[in-house]
Amino acid sequence: MSPNTWIVEMPAQKTRSQPYPRRVSPYRTASINRDAFTRDSTAVPEPVPLRNHDYPVFEDIRTILSVLKASGLMPIYEQVSNYEVGPPTKTNEFYSFFVRGAVHALTIFNVYSLFTPISAQLFYSYRETDNVNQWIELLLCILTYTLTVFVCARNTKSMLRIMNEILQLDEEIRRQFGANLNQNFGFSVKFLVGIAACQTYIIVLKIYAVQGVITPTSYILLAFYAVQNGLTATYIVFASALLRIVYIRFHFINELLTKYTYGQQNKRKGGGGRRARGNNNINPNAAIMEHFPEDSLFIYRMHNKLLRIYKGINDCCNLILVSFLGYSFYTVTTNCYNLFVQITAKGMVSPNILQWCFAWLCLHFSLLALLSRSCGLTTKEANATAQILARVYAKCREYQNIIDKFLTKSIKQEVQFTAYGFFAIDNSTLFKIFSAVTTYLVILIQFKQLEDSKTDDPVPEQT
Incomplete structure (x- = not known):
């Protein structure tokens, strides 16, 4: 996808000589306030002093950031100011390098152990089909975590640049409107607790299922297996939180632009073509069209920055x-298959395997739902800007030219969050995955039935 798909350059308007001619307040509001979008002097929120130690945006996800820093997936950056982060110090950079080196060393050790008789007590099954599925799943887990560590190390500077761009964007919004776009990201902490609980429960179930005495090497395999799954899932939650941050800012400019739409302007005039009598019929949510040129310049610039951030997150995570x-x-496919085998088995159903399968399914379903929803909401809000702008009420030819320039460059340039360009990730991704799981599950069941039929058929004796 070409860069022009993401960036829409708009010429500066001559209606204002300074970037921020409005009233600039050194205060902030506690949350997104609709009154911040208007210029009604009676709707100014009560000021709250901005504390020096108040760290915007990423203070809300500091728990998940701490986990990623400790594991080497995120750089231990330095806080330069409230709206800027700096590169890590030499000591912190060495720590991250050491952790990543230890991770790769353990990965090599685990891969070696899996191909030796040491892992037989942990990964053993009675069917050939089950063995193949189990080994493919283990190798995919190792590949996913190793690739996550490698990509995070390579994209250290890019991630810091994205964080700084978000902080600078928030600084502009605070200076322009006095609004603080922080939002409670409690879902990230809940997911961290859920990931830790699921991984602990799965490992306990695995230990109880092992026959005989577990060797120290097997304990290392199990522990690192849990760490690999847990940290990969944590990074997915972090990517979803970043997308939610971008979504909130897209929503802010769309709400600001909505004040100039035809419906809102009609409400301001009294609606229905009737002339408003006095000031009682004036809608305080509608913005004055005289301010549209300066607001549109701010909206276009902010929209371009958000698209650049959105694309940067996609490039870092694809x-x-x-x-x-x-x-x-x-x-998900192998655990659904194991559930089918257990339910259709003639013998006694194993409670251990059932709990194991349900724990894995709950973990991955929740992560897939979170990722799909975050990508879908952000993509929808990013594409909604042009649609809202097309409904802007603009009698003046000058205002209409501003709208036409943006719409001309944004037409047929739909924004998408993709998995390395193979497919778009949105609200339909979960359904697509379920469809693929169903198809592959049918194939696995057919292989199992073929394997069972070969076992049941007597072998003819040779004369």
């Missing part, structure tokens, strides 16, 4: 997303 979606797809 390889990880391809690998994770493949691993998640295969894990």
Whole structure:
């Protein structure tokens, strides 16, 4: 996709001589306030002093950032100011390098152990089809985490640049409107707790299922297997949180632009073509069209920056997303297959295997739903800007020229969040994965039936 798909350059308007001619307030509001979109002097929120230690945006996801920093997936950056982060120090950079080196060393050790008789007590099954599925799932898990570590190390500077662009964008919004777009990201902490609980429960189930005494090497395999799954899932939650941050800012400019639409302007005039009497019929949510040129310049500039951030997040995560979606797809398929085998088995159903399968399915379904929803909401809000702008009420030819320039450049340039360009990730992704799981599950069941038929058929004696 060409860069022009993401960036729409608009010429500066001559209606204002300075970037921020409006009233500039050194205060902030506690949350997104609709009154911040208007110029009604009676709707100014009560000021709250901006504290020096108040760290916008990423303070809301500091827990998940701490986990990623400790694991080497995120750089231990330095806080330069409230709206800027700097590169890590030499000590922190060495720590991240050491952690990533230890991770790759353990990965090599685990791959070696899997191909030796040491892993027989952990990964053993009675059917050939089950063995193949289990080995493919394990190798996909190792590949996904190794690729995650490698991509995160390569994109350290890009991730810091994205964070700084988000912070600078928030600084512009605060200076222009006095609004703070922070939002409670409690879902990230809930997902962290859920990931840790699921991985612990799965490992406990695996330990109880092992026959005999577990060797120290097997404990290392199990522990690192849990860490690989947990940290990969944590990075997916972090990517979803970044997309939610971008979504909130897209929503802000769309709400600001909505004040100039035809419907809102009609409400301001009294509606229905009737002339408003006095000031009682004036809609405080509608913006004055005289301010449209300066607001449109701010909106276009902010929209371009958000598209650049959106594309930057996609570039930093696309390889990880391809690998994770493949691993998640295969894990969901194999666990559904194991549930089918247990339910249709003639013998006693194993409660251990049932709990194992349900734990994996809950974990991956929730992660896929979170990722799909975050991508879908952000993509929809990014594409909605041109649609809202097309409904702007503009009698003046000058205003209409401003709208036409943006619409001309944004037409047929739909924004998409993709998995390395293979397919778009949105609200329909979950349905597509379920469809693929169903297809592959039928194939696995057919292989199982073929294998069972070969076991049941007597072998003819040779004379």
